[in-house]
Amino acid sequence: MSHPPAPRTVEELTITSNDEVVTVRQKVRATAIELGFSLVDQTKVVTAASELARNTLVHAGGGQANITIVQNGARRGIRLVFSDNGPGIPDRQLALTDGWSSGGGLGLGLSGSRRLMDEFVLESEPGRGTVVTVTKWTR
Amino acid sequence: MAVQENISRRHVEALLRDNEDGILGRWVQISNEPLRGRAVENDTRKELQEIYHAFLRSMEDPDGASELRGLLSDLSRSRARQGFTPSETAMAVFGLKEAVYEFVETDGGEEALRGFIWLSRTIDGLGLYTFESFTAAREKIITDQTEQLLELSTPVVKLWEGIVAVPLVGTLDSARTQVVMEKLLQTLVDTGSEYAVIDITGVPAVDTQVAQHLLKTVMAARLMGANCVISGIRPQIAHTIVTLGIEFGDIVTKATLADALSYALRQSGVQVAGMRPGRAAVRAEEA
Amino acid sequence: MDRVPILKIGDVLIVSIQGDLDDQSVLTLQEDLADRVVATGAIGVIIDITAVEIVDSFVGRMLSTIAGMSRMLDAETIVVGMRPAVAITLVELGLSLGGLRTALDLEKGVALLSRHGTQGTSDLSAVGL
Numbered sequence: 001m002s003h004p005p006a007p008r009t010v011e012e013l014t015i016t017s018n019d020e021v022v023t024v025r026q027k028v029r030a031t032a033i034e035l036g037f038s039l040v041d042q043t044k045v046v047t048a049a050s051e052l053a054r055n056t057l058v059h060a061g062g063g064q065a066n067i068t069i070v071q072n073g074a075r076r077g078i079r080l081v082f083s084d085n086g087p088g089i090p091d092r093q094l095a096l097t098d099g100w101s102s103g104g105g106l107g108l109g110l111s112g113s114r115r116l117m118d119e120f121v122l123e124s125e126p127g128r129g130t131v132v133t134v135t136k137w138t139r
Numbered sequence: 140m141a142v143q144e145n146i147s148r149r150h151v152e153a154l155l156r157d158n159e160d161g162i163l164g165r166w167v168q169i170s171n172e173p174l175r176g177r178a179v180e181n182d183t184r185k186e187l188q189e190i191y192h193a194f195l196r197s198m199e200d201p202d203g204a205s206e207l208r209g210l211l212s213d214l215s216r217s218r219a220r221q222g223f224t225p226s227e228t229a230m231a232v233f234g235l236k237e238a239v240y241e242f243v244e245t246d247g248g249e250e251a252l253r254g255f256i257w258l259s260r261t262i263d264g265l266g267l268y269t270f271e272s273f274t275a276a277r278e279k280i281i282t283d284q285t286e287q288l289l290e291l292s293t294p295v296v297k298l299w300e301g302i303v304a305v306p307l308v309g310t311l312d313s314a315r316t317q318v319v320m321e322k323l324l325q326t327l328v329d330t331g332s333e334y335a336v337i338d339i340t341g342v343p344a345v346d347t348q349v350a351q352h353l354l355k356t357v358m359a360a361r362l363m364g365a366n367c368v369i370s371g372i373r374p375q376i377a378h379t380i381v382t383l384g385i386e387f388g389d390i391v392t393k394a395t396l397a398d399a400l401s402y403a404l405r406q407s408g409v410q411v412a413g414m415r416p417g418r419a420a421v422r423a424e425e426a
Numbered sequence: 427m428d429r430v431p432i433l434k435i436g437d438v439l440i441v442s443i444q445g446d447l448d449d450q451s452v453l454t455l456q457e458d459l460a461d462r463v464v465a466t467g468a469i470g471v472i473i474d475i476t477a478v479e480i481v482d483s484f485v486g487r488m489l490s491t492i493a494g495m496s497r498m499l500d501a502e503t504i505v506v507g508m509r510p511a512v513a514i515t516l517v518e519l520g521l522s523l524g525g526l527r528t529a530l531d532l533e534k535g536v537a538l539l540s541r542h543g544t545q546g547t548s549d550l551s552a553v554g555l
Contacts, residue, residue, distance in 0.1 A: 018448040025446060025480065040321055043480055043511040047519060050482040054449065074278065098520055108483045112519035139314075324510035331530055359513035364506065364528035364535075 007079065011067040015056050015082075024053040024065050028080065031067050035076050035138055045078060045136050048113035052082045052132055055109045060086020060130065070135065077118070077137040082130075089124040096122070144257060151254030152198050154242060155191075162238045163191055169234035173227055186214055187231070194235075194265075211265060215272035219280060228273050232266040293319045295326040302334040302403045303327065304396065308341030316352035323356065327365045334403040335360055338396045340371030350385045357390050366406070368392070370399035430455045432462050438539060439463065439501075440532075442474040452488045459492055463499045470539040471496050474532055476507030486521045493526050504528065506535035 011027045014020060028049040032042040049065070056063040063084030070077045089095045098111045110132070114120040119135040155162065167184045190210050197203035211232070218228040236259055243255045293315070298304050303326050305319055323335055337353065339345070345353075357367040370393040372380075380387065393399040404411055430451065433440045439462055441455070463471065473489065475481065481489075493503040506529045516523065529535035 018450050022446050022448045029479075038321075040511045040514050043509075043515045044518065047480045047482050047515045050480060050484075051519075054482075054484060074275070108520050112483060112521070115518050115520065116515065320514065321510060324513065327530065328510060331534070333530060333534070355514070355517045358517045358522070359510065362513040362516055362523060362528055363508045363510065364530045 007068045007070045009066055009068045011065075013065045013067075014062070015053050015065055016062040018057070021050065021053045021057060025050050027067060028078070031069065031078055035069065035078055037078070037136070037138055041136065041139070044116040045080075048116040048134060048136075049080055051109040051113045052080065052134065055132075056082050056084050056086075056130075060084030063129075072137065075137045077135050079133065079135045082132045085129040088126040088128055088130055089122070090126050092122055092124060095124075143253070147250050147254035148198075148257050149254075150248070150250040151239075151243075151258050152195070154246060154251060154254070155195060155239065158242050159191070162235075162242060163188060165238040165241060166191070166235050169237055170231040173230060183231075186210075190214065191235075207265070208268060211269050212272040212276075215269050216276040219273050219276035225270060225273050229266050229270050232262065232269050236262050293322055295322055297330060297332070298336065298400055299404060299409070301330075301332045301407055302336065302400065303330060303332045304336040304338055304400075306338045306341065306396070309343075311339075311342055311345060311349045313348050313352065316349050316356075320352060320356040320359070324359055324363065327360060327363060333365050334407060335365055335367045336396065336399040336403060337367060337369045338371045338399070339369065339376070340373070340396065342371075342373075342376070345376050345379060347383050347385065350380055350383065354385070354387070354390070366391070366403075368399040368402060370394070370396050429458070432458060434462075434466055434468070437468055438470040438472060438536070439466065439468045440472045440474065442477070444477045446479070447485070449484055452485055456488050456492055456495075460495050460499070463496055463501050468501050471501055471503045472532065472535045472539070473503065473505045474507050474535075475505060475512070476509070476531070478512065479509070481508070481512050481516055483519060483521055486516060486519075486523055489526055490523055502527065502539060504535045504538055506530070506532050 010031055013024055013027060015024060025046050029042060029046045032045045037045065053065055056065070061084075063082060063086070066081040066083075068079040068081070070079045096111050096114065098108060110122065113132075113134060117134040117136045119133075121133040122130070123133075124130040163184070167180060167187055170187065171180055171183050190207065193203065193207040193210050197207045214231065215228055218231075239258060240255065243251045293305060293307075295303055295305050303323070305323050307319065311319075319337075323337070326332070327335060337356065339353075353369065357369070360367045368391045372392055372394075391402065393402055401411060430441055430443055430447070433442075439459065441459065443455075447455070459471065462468070471492065473492070478485075489503075489505055493505075496503045504527045505523075508528060527538065529538050
């Protein structure tokens with residue numbers, strides 16, 4: 001009788017500068033608060049968003065971030081999609097290893113944000129670009 | 140065919156309207172029967188009367204359906220809270236069929252019978268809806284209670300100026316450990332305490348995940364500038380931790396809560412003198 | 427671009443980070459601090475992050491770098507006021523911030539620094555200096 005509502009995209013943001021990484025963090029936090037995430041979970045989601053947005057900027061020179069509200073039964077969640085047309089990731093397994101870095105960082109961006117979120121999907125094709133989709137559900 | 144159905148439908152509508160008192164009375168009787176006095180008849184009558192009227196309105200005007208659904212949800216919620224079973228709750232709705240049938244039988248006409256089949260189908264739908272709302276209400280109650288239980292089962296107590304403790308009792312699951320962790324760390328900030336004792340004397344077993352959560356709590360406390368001591372590790376748990384290969388590293392562990400307290404006191408510069416049983420003089424060292 | 431102000435009280439530099447910094451401001455702060463430690467001959471640096479809502483790997487690395495640089499310049503760095511949610515997230519992220527000293531609040535941070543100052547003196551006197 002009741003159908004799950006379709007995912008609702010609340011923000012479509014471009015990431016081309018450091019300022020816009022900050023904007024992504026602020027919009028993600030606003031959405032997480034709206035969904036009623038606990039303070040700790042808000043912090044985890046925003047931190048993951050910050051890592052992934054920076055990855056998009058540093059490794060691909062920029063891209064896009066979409067914030068979507070999703071629903072599964074009684075639980076609501078936030079889904080973030082980071083996409084770029086950059087060089088892509090040749091070895092996904094390696095990219096998800098702690099400490100592996102191609103951008104001179106700590107190499108915790110991908111592996112760390114995977115631990116901070118409930119779901120993590122990495123799609124990448126060398127030369128074509130990368131799409132990272134992460135989801136966190138309210139408890 | 141559709142015209143035929145419309146005629147039958149209107150016939151039942153008229154029947155429901157004309158015999159309101161009779162049908163409603165019988166309906167209240169039927170739905171209260173299995174409850175054996177657990178519901179007050181007047182309350183039931185009021186609830187069902189509202190639903191009855193909303194039902195009549197929804198037949199005239201399709202927009203009235205949302206009002207009807209709202210009332211059915213209210214009924215399910217209140218019954219779920221009062222501890223009625225799902226069937227008892229759904230029967231309250233299905234009872235309308237039986238009540239109406241008695242009047243349809245008296246009427247005896249073909250239109251009335253055909254109309255009753257339509258009505259029956261509609262009520263089935265409403266009954267299922269009631270069932271769904273009932274389940275949703277129950278789930279809500281269960282989550283609320285789980286939350287309350289989590290709150291209750293994790294007291295953070297102050298042992299001394301600058302020393303707090305969480306005595307954990309019972310089975311630790313991942314969710315509960317996480318709640319403990321957050322509450323403990325917040326207490327450190329609120330009280331300005333530099334020492335935290337996590338006492339697991341009352342915990343019968345830990346699994347890898349729980350051990351990891353304890354570890355993470357200690358690490359998070361360190362990042363905040365506080366120290367954690369874990370006390371009361373039973374031999375079986377120590378065995379599990381070693382067997383699972385979990386590295387406790389340089390985390391301070393003590394056999395009992397008393398040992399942990401004495402360690403924390405010493406570390407924060409408090410001297411305990413005259414340790415005779417039942418008496419202890421404590422002097423704080425002025426910095 | 428916002429510059430984070432660096433305050434000096436006695437031998438200690440105090441930085442209080444307010445709000446959400448972009449990566450460039452973080453790098454600027456790192457450079458400014460190193461310059462000030464050298465210029466003032468400070469023995470301690472306290473970074474107050476009470477108002478900081480998230481610390482990601484970039485900011486985390488900045489904190490570690492500042493601590494490492496100051497140590498080479500003979501100053502102790504203490505990070506104070508980390509929120510519980512931030513600490514839990516950092517642990518989950520896999521950032522241990524090894525070598526970084528922390529305190530619950532500014533007052534405890536200052537106390538920690540002065541304790542170290544006196545300890546250092548007594549150590550020196552023990553070897554007859």
